[in-house]
Amino acid sequence: MKLCITSTGNTLESTFEQRFGRCPYFIIYDTDSKEFDAIENTNGDSAHGAGIGSAQEVVSKNIDVVISGNMGPNAKQVLDGENIKVYKGTGSTVLENIELFEKNELSEITQAGKPHQGM
Template structure:
């Protein structure tokens, strides 16, 4: 299964970014092989508005089935949900640790955004 992780760096050792729309990188990871595709999100990092929606569209086109992030606002959540992605928030630590938590079933998919827009 492919998952997307919001990351402050471009490796699995990097810390999970608490921001979704304005995270520095998305790591698209195969949860079994741990093969990583790095997606640079710098275009949305400095976007004045709509970063969450643009980032959600980027993730939905990556083939990921789930998103692991610190937080997710309402517009991004709606876009991700419409694309069929499960959203997991409150993720902390390294991307590698987040994958382990996901694989163990320790994470619970969200049914609503956990922050207001422009967090």
């Protein structure tokens, strides 16, 4: 399974980022191989459509799950359309949220927050 975790940096030890569309990095983590890749979020500085652009970027990476703090309605709609589940991260680092997910201790986000919630 491939996870996408919002992050402030490019390592598993980086601080977890609560914002989805404007996070600095996405960490793509494979739960089978335990390997990861860090992708800079080029949509974070967009004047408009950061959530949609970020969601489309994530979709292009063939991920199964997103772990983030906040999820706007447009980004959630894109992810829902691709059957990608979204979970609310509660850990302070990327790695901590991966571990919490693997222990089934994160809650699924079934309803998006307000637009521009992360700004």
